[in-house]
Each structure stands twice: as structure tokens, then as C-alpha cells.
Amino acid sequence: MIIVIQCTDRVGLVAAISGLLARQNYNIVSMQEHVDNNEKLFFMRLEVDKANGATELEELLVDLLPYGAVVKVNPVAQKKIIVLVTKEYHCLADILIRNYFNTLGAAVQCVIGNHATLSDICRRFDIPFYEVQAGNDKAGFEEKLINIIQQYGFDYLVLAKFMRILSPDFVWRFPMQIINIHHSFLPAFAGASPYRQAYERGVKLIGATAHYVTNELDEGPIIAQQIIPANHSLTVEDMVKAGKEIETAVLAKALKLVLDDRVFVYKNKTVVLE
Amino acid sequence: MIIVIQCTDRVGLVAAISGLLARQNYNIVSMQEHVDNNEKLFFMRLEVDKANGATELEELLVDLLPYGAVVKVNPVAQKKIIVLVTKEYHCLADILIRNYFNTLGAAVQCVIGNHATLSDICRRFDIPFYEVQAGNDKAGFEEKLINIIQQYGFDYLVLAKFMRILSPDFVWRFPMQIINIHHSFLPAFAGASPYRQAYERGVKLIGATAHYVTNELDEGPIIAQQIIPANHSLTVEDMVKAGKEIETAVLAKALKLVLDDRVFVYKNKTVVLE
Amino acid sequence: MIIVIQCTDRVGLVAAISGLLARQNYNIVSMQEHVDNNEKLFFMRLEVDKANGATELEELLVDLLPYGAVVKVNPVAQKKIIVLVTKEYHCLADILIRNYFNTLGAAVQCVIGNHATLSDICRRFDIPFYEVQAGNDKAGFEEKLINIIQQYGFDYLVLAKFMRILSPDFVWRFPMQIINIHHSFLPAFAGASPYRQAYERGVKLIGATAHYVTNELDEGPIIAQQIIPANHSLTVEDMVKAGKEIETAVLAKALKLVLDDRVFVYKNKTVVLE
Amino acid sequence: MIIVIQCTDRVGLVAAISGLLARQNYNIVSMQEHVDNNEKLFFMRLEVDKANGATELEELLVDLLPYGAVVKVNPVAQKKIIVLVTKEYHCLADILIRNYFNTLGAAVQCVIGNHATLSDICRRFDIPFYEVQAGNDKAGFEEKLINIIQQYGFDYLVLAKFMRILSPDFVWRFPMQIINIHHSFLPAFAGASPYRQAYERGVKLIGATAHYVTNELDEGPIIAQQIIPANHSLTVEDMVKAGKEIETAVLAKALKLVLDDRVFVYKNKTVVLE
Numbered sequence A, B, C, D: 001m002i003i004v005i006q007c008t009d010r011v012g013l014v015a016a017i018s019g020l021l022a023r024q025n026y027n028i029v030s031m032q033e034h035v036d037n038n039e040k041l042f043f044m045r046l047e048v049d050k051a052n053g054a055t056e057l058e059e060l061l062v063d064l065l066p067y068g069a070v071v072k073v074n075p076v077a078q079k080k081i082i083v084l085v086t087k088e089y090h091c092l093a094d095i096l097i098r099n100y101f102n103t104l105g106a107a108v109q110c111v112i113g114n115h116a117t118l119s120d121i122c123r124r125f126d127i128p129f130y131e132v133q134a135g136n137d138k139a140g141f142e143e144k145l146i147n148i149i150q151q152y153g154f155d156y157l158v159l160a161k162f163m164r165i166l167s168p169d170f171v172w173r174f175p176m177q178i179i180n181i182h183h184s185f186l187p188a189f190a191g192a193s194p195y196r197q198a199y200e201r202g203v204k205l206i207g208a209t210a211h212y213v214t215n216e217l218d219e220g221p222i223i224a225q226q227i228i229p230a231n232h233s234l235t236v237e238d239m240v241k242a243g244k245e246i247e248t249a250v251l252a253k254a255l256k257l258v259l260d261d262r263v264f265v266y267k268n269k270t271v272v273l274e
Helices: A013-023 A054-064 A090-100 A119-124 A138-152 A194-201 A236-259 B013-023 B054-064 B090-100 B119-124 B138-152 B194-201 B236-259 C013-023 C054-064 C090-100 C119-124 C138-152 C194-201 C236-259 D013-023 D054-064 D090-100 D119-124 D138-152 D194-201 D236-259
Strands: A002-008 A028-036 A041-048 A070-073 A079-085 A106-113 A129-131 A156-159 A178-182 A205-212 A222-229 A263-266 A269-272 B002-008 B028-036 B041-048 B070-073 B079-085 B106-113 B129-131 B156-159 B178-182 B205-212 B222-229 B263-266 B269-272 C002-008 C028-036 C041-048 C070-073 C079-085 C106-113 C129-131 C156-159 C178-182 C205-212 C222-229 C263-266 C269-272 D002-008 D028-036 D041-048 D070-073 D079-085 D106-113 D129-131 D156-159 D178-182 D205-212 D222-229 D263-266 D269-272
Touching: A002 A054, A002 A263, A013 A028, A013 A041, A013 A054, A013 B013, A028 B028, A054 A070, A079 A090, A079 A138, A079 A236, A090 A106, A090 A119, A090 A236, A090 C090, A106 A138, A119 A129, A156 A236, A178 A236, A194 A236, A205 A236, A205 D222, A222 A236, A222 A269, A222 D205, A236 C236, B002 B054, B002 B263, B013 B028, B013 B041, B013 B054, B054 B070, B079 B090, B079 B138, B079 B236, B090 B106, B090 B119, B090 B236, B090 D090, B106 B138, B119 B129, B156 B236, B178 B236, B194 B236, B205 B236, B205 C222, B222 B236, B222 B269, B222 C205, B236 D236, C002 C054, C002 C263, C013 C028, C013 C041, C013 C054, C013 D013, C028 D028, C054 C070, C079 C090, C079 C138, C079 C236, C090 C106, C090 C119, C090 C236, C106 C138, C119 C129, C156 C236, C178 C236, C194 C236, C205 C236, C222 C236, C222 C269, D002 D054, D002 D263, D013 D028, D013 D041, D013 D054, D054 D070, D079 D090, D079 D138, D079 D236, D090 D106, D090 D119, D090 D236, D106 D138, D119 D129, D156 D236, D178 D236, D194 D236, D205 D236, D222 D236, D222 D269
Parallel strands: A079 A106, A079 A156, A106 A129, A156 A178, B079 B106, B079 B156, B106 B129, B156 B178, C079 C106, C079 C156, C106 C129, C156 C178, D079 D106, D079 D156, D106 D129, D156 D178
Antiparallel strands: A002 A041, A002 A070, A028 A041, A178 A205, A205 A222, A263 A269, B002 B041, B002 B070, B028 B041, B178 B205, B205 B222, B263 B269, C002 C041, C002 C070, C028 C041, C178 C205, C205 C222, C263 C269, D002 D041, D002 D070, D028 D041, D178 D205, D205 D222, D263 D269
């Protein structure tokens, strides 16, 4: 059973929580905690060795903890995700493979593309694919997206190289539920064509960043990021190609962390309890 | 105040320890723990915000914990180290610099070399340097070492590119107190000339390993290790040169971890609570 | 057009080769060379901007270069590979995906497994899958393998987590044509259960190595290798899981290098001209 | 003997250069070249095995190459550097150590600080130290700097955590001769307090960048950069501390590349021929 807690910090929280668990005969398998001393915030993730009793435990913990505590015991175990794509295959293919072999930690409900390019790979894995063309009518486009995603339900929307900017009207409905992979080490090279920007600036490393989507473009809380070395010998096209490997790896890592209930958000930042 | 605990694991240890600290009005600033479930061993490192009361707390904790628990409250704060060298300067110079600027976390008592090469750099930092030539009389050589180090006292002996093998007779006296930097990613290329071995094997990475010295050559518990990429263009000499940077970094990191009381040893392995 | 050259070194080789190309009106797009000064060996890889005239150029170069030079102009462009697997999917799936999207640099002819586990994923990509059970009759098993692979033809056999050791009788037929991914940073932890070995030794990094297969187990020329950090918190199972990501990445990189004609072999080592 | 060439690209340059060297009986020990196909620029670095004849060879090469070629044969071998600092010791100490052990590739002439903090460490290495306080009179301050540096002469000015911005009036006099270490992975977090910016943005990696100083703050050509992982557990102060290690390493690497005549500059970017 997984327990995640986010609340105001106060002296004795670890003792109070671990005492409650001991009295209720839960054995702690693993425990990670973090305190932000500036903000007086407490974060904790626990794994305990009993599988039942979730409802009562949640109530007991809420009673025990400071007012306003967010406590989840056994957060949705088999989560649902929906993937949005454009034409590039690498992130989607990685997700489909993990989904097929049951190592993703979520079930892919469907894939939506604003091009038909990736339709066949979805068909091969028996995953429904919807082509929704993104014309000039953004409101209409997003309404179509919403119709599809509501039909399935989901815990997270994954933008796996989806090359359209979603409007605030869309984003505000799904706070901290939309995860994007951006092809630069943010905050460097936000916005369009990050590899071209990187090429022109002559950087010696290129990177990728997985982050939650907020209404500020490429400004949402960062979940994971990574870089690889670069040098003068790489053209923009070479960077694009090399970058795909790292985009795939960073998105995979971010999804694993999120789906494992290891990511907490506050003040436009994340706490990742690994 | 730092608290380190190593004991048999049992249900409720975290609750018991954190409960005791709460009752005694200690606030936990940071806490890391690890359980080896195979061996049923529990490891914990805590920082609490009071500076006094160490003796009583140690007694209270020993009473609380399973029989045989090793508890240290406020382990030696300003530790003493003695450095053994041969001719290469890089690790020693890094230690001398950190010592001089008070960022080492220990006080260098003296340096012993089996060559005089590094005498002048020690003099420049007002650190006593002893040349002890290592001839054919190993027992005599080690007796001289022991005479010097006992004169100063020390918490750790650091072999900073000391190119002699110490005899079991020497090593057994200082269990987990001798730290060596070996110039390969152990267990690959133990023994002599690791860079030549690496060159001949044609590896694509070279590394360095800091470990405690035991009576099995290069087989002691590993504290830290790191690698850098290598390729066909490097000669043995190039590898030696490139390796110096990483040897310096790995030894510095290992010393920081050890001097910060973050390293626990069992079954010829380490638990490093960062 | 790609040109690869391996020969005895002598003064003026670069001038001779680049002079010949200039007289023949080839423009050099990229050129990498390496000289092993101990062995007096010269290695070069060139890309030139004409697509025809390969046969004549090869003859001209052989005439120009020291006796015994190996020269290949336009080495097989669309190479064929055959993949051998057991039960683990990660390396195979990565290869199938790249094959399907035409980014592998080779065409997968078929997959052979000594278990049926990975049959369905091959079927989904329309790649023939053969189950050949490896019982006690190794000679018979390898004869069946040879029957299948000869039916297709291939440039490289890829052991993508194929957990059987091929006999010298099999290996000698395909020198530098069999590529294996081993789940450790060789030469550390050769042979069986490298992650268990790594766990027991308590290393602080785990790795993967892609190498050519020779008759010495895990001793063939190394093509690529990489590591990720590890620590005490990882069980053997965690290492296995974390290792899969790096095994996939290292094998993909090695295949790219080999299929791109960037890997030269001599003295049980590789020169990789990137 | 080192030869560096930067010129307009045209067909046959490699053949022409290597042919000339062969006719003059120079043996090529190593050769790296790069062509920027967009800009039609050619860059080459050679090591040849004769030590004399530099002047004639330079003339022969200039005659041979396209108009406007920059050719340097045996660029200044023992270069001079002057180091500017404020209070942080780590980069300076690393430079002083390498200087003392003759592995820097340059001779430190003197150190100038706008605080006296680092005076004693310079004294210990017999390196002249000048304290020049930076008050409100920037022009006066820079005039004092210029007086000191002109007294010594130098090839490069190294800003080793010098926390003042030099005016355009100062910078334009020393184009591509001033090297700075900035404590972020540029272009992210240019300007003041990059670690605070990094902390507030919640990035998962922090970095350092060595670059030439131009009149655009932190916008000059990047020579080397590197990152280390970061996470929520690091305070700003922790980042500052962890960052020092990487700042030291990146500046050391950049200096080695520059002093080894491996860095070429064009279009606000560098080509680094390693």
C-alpha cells in the first residue's frame, strides 16, 4: 500500500505518523520524506506491507495531521493515460512497448494525433487512434480533443512530441494532469525550435525536460531533465536525431515517477521522492 | 547534532526513535534510513537541531534499540586525518587546499611520503611532511609509519595515490579507518597498472574507486566510484592524465561522505545515506 | 559514398589518399582517421559526395596504399541483421521499432528465440519468429540456428539478451559478425548473473557493454559501454530493472556505429571513428 | 609543432595541406578538422613531428590557402595568464596548483582581487597578488586593472569567480582573450544569482559554463560546459557548494583546451578540435 502526504510542517510529524502506523500494525517497507524549511511544508511517501484498510487509515491520518493536509492512501493503482502526438514516433513507440509488456505502470486508453502518421503503429498494438486535424479553429480542435478524452477517462494526458500549444481554456481543466516533453534543458530554449536555438548559441550540451503543463508556455513544474554532450560537429538535424534518444528516456523516467506517486507539486516546483 | 544508528531491524523502529526524539524536544532537521531486508539490518542518520545532551540521548537510544545496536550521537566533529602519498600530487593537493580553506571536514595532521617529491607543497601549507623510504624491509617500513601516525593520532588514514601495498599486519589494526583511491572502476582492473590493463582491454570508459582498505587487495567496501568516457585515441599516458581528474573528484567525494558520518559498513559493502 | 581503410601506417598516407580523391574530383564531406603508433596501423573513414565510381576507386586506393590494406568503398548500404533472443523484450522491441520506422540502418530478417515469449511482438511487426528450443543437444541446437540464418543471409547476428553461450564451433564461422549485449561494465562481472555479482560487491555504478563475440566468453572487442549510478538501496531486482534501460541504449548505440561502418577491429580492440 | 588553420572552405584543402607537409618532410602526428558547410568555413589543427622551420611553413601555408586564411604555426608555447578573483577560492586554487606543478599549460603572472581574501594563498605559491578595490568609480577601477596587467603582459585574462562586470571599454581591448566561468548552464540563468534562479525554477540539474567574454553579458562563445544532477533536497546554499566542484572542473577543462590551441571562434560559437 502506498501512502502520500503533503502538509504544513510541524515538530513531531514523523513520530506521529510512524507511531500511528505502528499502532495499526503496518510495517513500513520504505519511507522518504522532505521538508521545505522556507515554506514550512512537509512531504512524505511511504510503502507499507498491508494491502487493505485504506479508507480508515486515510481518515486516521487526516485527523492526526495539520489542517489542510493532503493524504492519499493507495492512490489509483492502475492509472489511465491518453497520449497526444504529432508525427514523431520515438516517445509514443516507447510508451506503447512498455504498455504492451505491462511495465508502464498505466494503461494507454487511446492515442490522438493531429496527423495520421502514427496511426499504423497504434493499430499494431490494438490501441485506438484518433486523427484530429488542427486547423485554424483552435476552440473547435480542443473541443474535439475533449470529446475523445472524456469518452475514455484518464489520470494523465501525455504530450509525446505533440507540437501544438494547448489554450489556457483547455489546460486549466486538467491541473497537474498534463505532462509534456520539451526538447531542451529548460529554462534554456523554451518555445519553438529549441535545437535550432541550441545550434545557434553553440552550446556544448543539449537536453530534454519533462514537465507539467501550465498556462505559461514551457514554464510548468519540472519533473525530470537530462542532457547529452554536444559539439560543433553537430548540425541542427544531428541534434534533432541525438535528442530523440534523450527525449524518450526523460519522458519515460518522468512517467515512471508520476505513475509511481513519487511527484509532489508546490510553488511551481516538484518534490520527487525516489 | 548528528545521530547514526546501525542495528538489527524490527517493526516500529522509526516510530520508536522519532517518538523518543519528540518527547525529548529534538526537532528532526533531516533523516535518512535504509533497511536491508535480506540481512534484517537497519541504518539511520539523523540531524537534529539541539547541540547538547549527547550523552543522555545516546544512552536512551541504546536502551530503546535492539541488543547490539551501534549508536553514535555527535560522532567526532573535527576529525583528524593523515595522508600517505608517493609522487603524484593531484589528490594530496586537493586535500591540502580544502584543509587550508576549512572545507575538508577534517584537519590534516601530517603527510607521509615514501618519496620526497611532495615535501615542498606540504611545507607551503605548513603541514608536517615525513619521508619514509620503503626499502625491502616492509616490517621496518610499517613500524616507522606507525611511530609517526601514533604521534599524531587520527580518525582516518588516507592513501592518496600511495603506491605501496600495506601488509595485513598493518591493516588489521585500523579496520575501516584506511581509505584508498584506486584508479579503475573496481572490480575491473584490480592490482597494478589499471590504466595499462584498460588500454589493452580496449574499454570505452575509465574510472576510479574510493574504498576502505582490507586485507584483500582492492577488495574492500566501495565508498564512491565514477567513470569518464574513453576511446581508441587515448594512449596509456593519456588515460593516466585523464584519470587524475576523476581520482581527485572521487576521493574528495568519498572523504566528504565518510567525514560527514554518512557511510555505514556491513558484509564488505557500504550504505551511504546522503 | 563511404570509404573505410585499414592498413599499415606510413608517412604521407593522408596526403596520398586526399590527393587521389581530389584528382578524381571527389569532395570530402567528412574524414576521421586514427593511427596506432605502437602497432603502426592506420584507420580512416571518409564520406565523399559522389555516389558512383566505387569499383574503380577501390582499385585505385588499393594500388596506392601499403600492401595488405583493407579498403571498402560503399560497404553494404542496406545491411541485414538477424536477432537472437530469450525472454527479455527490451532490446528486441527497440530494434523492431527502429526497423519499422526505418531508422535502424539495417533490415531485420527474422528473430530466433529459445523460448516462444517474444513471438507475438514479432508477429505484430510482420517479422518472422522461429522458436528453437535449446535442450541438452547443443550441436543440434546450433545446427538448427544455422539452417535458419543461412536461409535469410545476414551481415550481423545480434544477441539481444540471448541467454545461451554459443560454442566455438558456431562462433568461428562468423568472425566479428556476432554482436552481444552484456549486462555489466566489462571486464567487471563477466559470465552469469552480473547484477547479482554487482549487488554482492556493492558497486556504486552498474553498466552494460556491447561487444563482438569471440570464443573467449565476454572477452571480445568492446564496441560501446555505459554506466548508471547505483547505491545500497537497489536490490538485485532493482538493478535488473534499471539495467534494462542502459542495455537497450548501449546496444542501440553499438548497432548504429557498426551499421554505419564506423567500427574497426584489431588486437581484440575497436577503433570507433565517429 | 602545432599548426592551426582557419579559412574559407574549398575542395581539396586537406589534400593541399597534407601534400605540402609531405613534400616538406613533416610527419603528421595528429590531425583534426571541421568544415561548417553552411558558412563554408574550414578549421584544422595539426601536430607534426618537427620542431623547427615554423616561419617558412607559415608562409608556405598562407600562399597555399584561400585569401584571408589565419594560419598559426607554433602558437605561443608557454602562454601567460593573469587571474582575476573576488572571494571564492576554488577555481583560483586549482589554477595555482596546476601552475605550481607545471601542468597548467601556462604561467600565472599575477592575481588581482577586488578583495584581499585570496592574498595569502597566492603568497604561499609566490604569485604576486594585487588588491584593487572596486568602488563606484568603474573607469578608475578598470584603469588600475589595466596598469597592472600591462606591466606583466598576458595571453589570457581568466575571470575565476570574479564577481564584477567589466565595461565594454575594457572588454573590447582584449577580444577572445578574456575567459569567464559562469555558474549555470548558459543560456539558462544568465546574470546574477544563477543558483537562486535555479532553485526557484526547480531544475533537476545545475551546471557551469566557461566562455569568452564579450560585451553582451554571459553571451560570449561557449568553450565548455557541464552539469550535475540536482533535486528538491538542495537549498540555494547546497547548490552553491555543489556547484563549486563543477565550476572548477569546467574552467580547468576550458583553459586546457584554449591553452592547447584547440579552440576556434566564429559567429559567436566555438569549434573545439580535441
